[in-house]
Amino acid sequence: MHQSETAAFLNQKGGVGKTTSVVNVGAGLTILGRKVLIVDLDPQGHLADFLGIESNEVDYTIYDILRGRVHPREAIITKPLRARLFIGGSESQLSLSVIPSSRDLAEADTAFANTFEREHLLKRAIARINDDYDYILFDCPPSLGLVTTNALVTSRKVFIPVQTEYLALKSLESLMEKIESVMTELNPDLTIGGLIATRYDGRKVLSRTVVEALRQQYGALLFDTVIRENIVLAESPRFGKDIFSYRPRSFGMEDYMNLSLEIMGRIAAANTLFSVERGVITSNAEILSPPAGDQKLYANEIPGVVSESSSSISNE
Numbered sequence: 354m355h356q357s358e359t360a361a362f363l364n365q366k367g368g369v370g371k372t373t374s375v376v377n378v379g380a381g382l383t384i385l386g387r388k389v390l391i392v393d394l395d396p397q398g399h400l401a402d403f404l405g406i407e408s409n410e411v412d413y414t415i416y417d418i419l420r421g422r423v424h425p426r427e428a429i430i431t432k433p434l435r436a437r438l439f440i441g442g443s444e445s446q447l448s449l450s451v452i453p454s455s456r457d458l459a460e461a462d463t464a465f466a467n468t469f470e471r472e473h474l475l476k477r478a479i480a481r482i483n484d485d486y487d488y489i490l491f492d493c494p495p496s497l498g499l500v501t502t503n504a505l506v507t508s509r510k511v512f513i514p515v516q517t518e519y520l521a522l523k524s525l526e527s528l529m530e531k532i533e534s535v536m537t538e539l540n541p542d543l544t545i546g547g548l549i550a551t552r553y554d555g556r557k558v559l560s561r562t563v564v565e566a567l568r569q570q571y572g573a574l575l576f577d578t579v580i581r582e583n584i585v586l587a588e589s590p591r592f593g594k595d596i597f598s599y600r601p602r603s604f605g606m607e608d609y610m611n612l613s614l615e616i617m618g619r620i621a622a623a624n625t626l627f628s629v630e631r632g633v634i635t636s637n638a639e640i641l642s643p644p645a646g647d648q649k650l651y652a653n654e655i656p657g658v659v660s661e662s663s664s665s666i667s668n669e
């Protein structure tokens with residue numbers, strides 16, 4: 354039976370690139386032919402802002418879902434990606450599904466204090482739409498409270514964006530403790546999918562030092578792809594766009610496409626099993642299948658992806 358891959362993007366440190374990564378990995382995986390849902394678990398509601406979702410478009414939020422008031426499908430908003438993709442000569446309109454957040458989530462710890470199995474509310478809700486998507490990505494708040502616990506209980510993977518700056522490693526200790534406690538007490542299926550170095554500036558000694566320290570401490574858990582500081586990544590939310598739609602020929606796009614490919618590869622590898630019976634290595638065929646159509650991926654662009662602003666090359 355088809356099941357979505359569930360992943361939480363988490364770091365209790367604020368402003369490290371969680372939301373930027375959820376939106377752009379979500380868009381990257383969509384361009385690679387996957388069906389993706391992104392879920393905002395942060396009461397700040399940045400995910401909806403990021404994608405230009407207006408408040409009048411929102412009927413229900415993740416809070417209504419957690420309260421059991423609505424089926425998750427009723428809260429899903431479908432956002433067309435403004436990057437257009439030409440597959441086999443014809444244009445294909447891609448879209449990303451989004452469940453928006455609500456300010457009420459800030460009170461979740463108290464609101465659900467007496468709720469039965471309150472750590473499993475999200476998992477039970479998401480189970481109802483588990484067959485509908487290839488990937489479900491959770492944008493966590495910058496805290497380790499009940500909402501984050503719910504995200505970790507629902508996910509098979511946790512991805513940790515780490516800003517390449519002073520004190521970056523310090524917050525990781527309590528984060529790893531939190532993840533380990535969820536693994537042992539609530540979700541034995543959870544594994545660390547990887548650490549993502551973000552906002553990297555190769556001209557700064559500090560950026561390079563932090564990446565080296567991460568590599569030394571976490572080894573292969575650190576993704577090879579490093580997300581560089583790129584102004585267009587910070588600009589794109591103002592236009593309600595992911596980076597593929599906003600500036601398809603930027604460093605930001607290149608980095609998020611490479612990260613999306615690495616994430617797909619890691620998940621596929623984790624789902625690959627040696628079968629004694631058949632004497633072959635088997636895998637989740639859906640996840641390992643090549644991207645839809647005859648797309649070819651090059652190092653710094655995806656031919657065929659065009660956007661309204663594709664004429665300018667912005668590698669600033």
Ligand SMILES: Nc1ncnc2c1ncn2[C@@H]1O[C@H](COP(=O)(O)OP(=O)(O)OP(=O)(O)O)[C@@H](O)[C@H]1O
Pocket residue numbers: 366367368369370371372373374395397399493494495551552553580581582583584586587588
């Ligand atoms: N690689 C990058 N280059 C330039 N700016 C970036 C980059 N990544 C993120 N930013 C900017 O940094 C700020 C914080 O990023 P983001 O909102 O993704 O972090 P966050 O971890 O989700 O924050 P919070 O903890 O508040 O939810 C945003 O203004 C975003 O546009």
Ligand SMILES: [Mg+2]
Pocket residue numbers: 371372373395399492493
């Ligand atoms: Mg955020």
